[in-house]
Amino acid sequence: MKLFDRIQTVFTNAKTPPAAFRDAELGSLTSEAGLWRGVAKRDDLYIPFTVAGTAAAPDGGLLGHVRDLTRRFHEVESEGLAFLRAEVPEVSARKFTFHGLEFLREDEPGAFTLEWLAHGDDTYFWRVSYEAGKPKVAGSDD
Numbered sequence: 827m828k829l830f831d832r833i834q835t836v837f838t839n840a841k842t843p844p845a846a847f848r849d850a851e852l853g854s855l856t857s858e859a860g861l862w863r864g865v866a867k868r869d870d871l872y873i874p875f876t877v878a879g880t881a882a883a884p885d886g887g888l889l890g891h892v893r894d895l896t897r898r899f900h901e902v903e904s905e906g907l908a909f910l911r912a913e914v915p916e917v918s919a920r921k922f923t924f925h926g927l928e929f930l931r932e933d934e935p936g937a938f939t940l941e942w943l944a945h946g947d948d949t950y951f952w953r954v955s956y957e958a959g960k961p962k963v964a965g966s967d968d
Contacts, residue, residue, distance in 0.1 A: 847883055851893055855884055861930070866896040873899055875927040888929040891938070895927065906940040906954040906961060913964035914952075921945040922952065934958075 845857040855864035855877075862884035866873040873896050877888040895902055903924060911918040922942035931937045936959040942952045950966040 845881060849884075849889060852889065852896075857881070857884070866892065868896050868899055871899060873927060874925065875929070877929045878932055885929075885932045887935055888932060891929055891935045892927065895938070903940065906956075907942070909961035910942075910952055910954050910964045914966075917944065917952065925951060 847855045847857065847862060849855065849864070852864050852866050852875075855862045857863075857879065860879055860881060862877050862879050864875055864877075866875060875892050875896070877884045877892060879885045879888070907922060910922075922944055925941045925943050928939040928941070929935065929937075930939075934957070937955070937957050939953050939955045944950065944952060952966045953964070954961050955963040
């Protein structure tokens with residue numbers, strides 16, 4: 827292969843820009859590798875979220891669950907933080923900043939994850955994973 831052909835291959839195989847999708851209630855979402863990201867605005871809150879989907883669009887059922895959960899965000903976040911503090915006693919007195927909501931399983935829409943960062947410590951993401959709409963697992967990773 828000639829040098830020009832190699833250079834042309836690099837530029838023609840360049841990564842395509844992320845796909846875009848617009849939801850009437852949740853706003854703009856962008857996608858990379860089948861994961862769609864957006865930010866829901868509720869009152870004065872901005873709620874980052876990620877949902878599974880295809881290259882063409884996010885999963886419609888999961889978007890419905892994002893809409894529902896963001897409408898009840900204060901209630902769900904309080905429940906998640908209470909569960910995290912009960913399951914991981916060393917963080918019981920910590921303050922957290924919400925970081926994101928994930929719905930990644932089309933086959934189980936009641937399965938989702940809430941994620942926070944602890945104030946003053948951005949080395950760990952603290953998570954609560956839900957199954958069937960109930961908190962099941964709490965923990966962290968870096």
